[in-house]
Amino acid sequence: MAKEIKMNPNQQQVNINPDDLVDVVCSECGCQTFSQVFLFKKLSAVLSPNGKESMIPLQVFKCTDCGHINDEFIPNKDGKKVL
Numbered sequence: 001m002a003k004e005i006k007m008n009p010n011q012q013q014v015n016i017n018p019d020d021l022v023d024v025v026c027s028e029c030g031c032q033t034f035s036q037v038f039l040f041k042k043l044s045a046v047l048s049p050n051g052k053e054s055m056i057p058l059q060v061f062k063c064t065d066c067g068h069i070n071d072e073f074i075p076n077k078d079g080k081k082v083l
Contacts, residue, residue, distance in 0.1 A: 024070075024072075026063035026065065026066060026068050026070065027068065027070050027071070028063065028066050028068040029063060029065050029066045029068065031063050031064060031065040031066065033064040033065075034061035034062060034063060034064060034073075035061065035062060035064050036059055036060075036061060037059075037060055037061070037062045037069075038057040038058060038059055038060070039057070039058040039060055039074075039075075040055050040056065040057055040058070041056045041058060042054075042055060042056075043055070043056050058075055060073045060074060060075070061073045
């Protein structure tokens with residue numbers, strides 16, 4: 001069953017067949033379900049717009065079975081994983 005997805009009113013409509021999509025699975029255990037979790041980064045007072053140290057949350061997803069976070073879910077910093 002194809003689903004019509006409208007991304008932007010000025011864009012063409014795209015029909016996407018779910019059978020054509022690649023499943024994302026945990027690279028450790030193969031589970032297909034993930035839950036949202038957060039990594040926290042500290043922002044130094046020198047770089048902070050208000051001059052105070054602060055914590056910045058980064059949303060990632062972990063496997064619901066084993067807790068692993070796939071590399072593809074981890075944000076990059078200059079081409080290197082932050083975790």
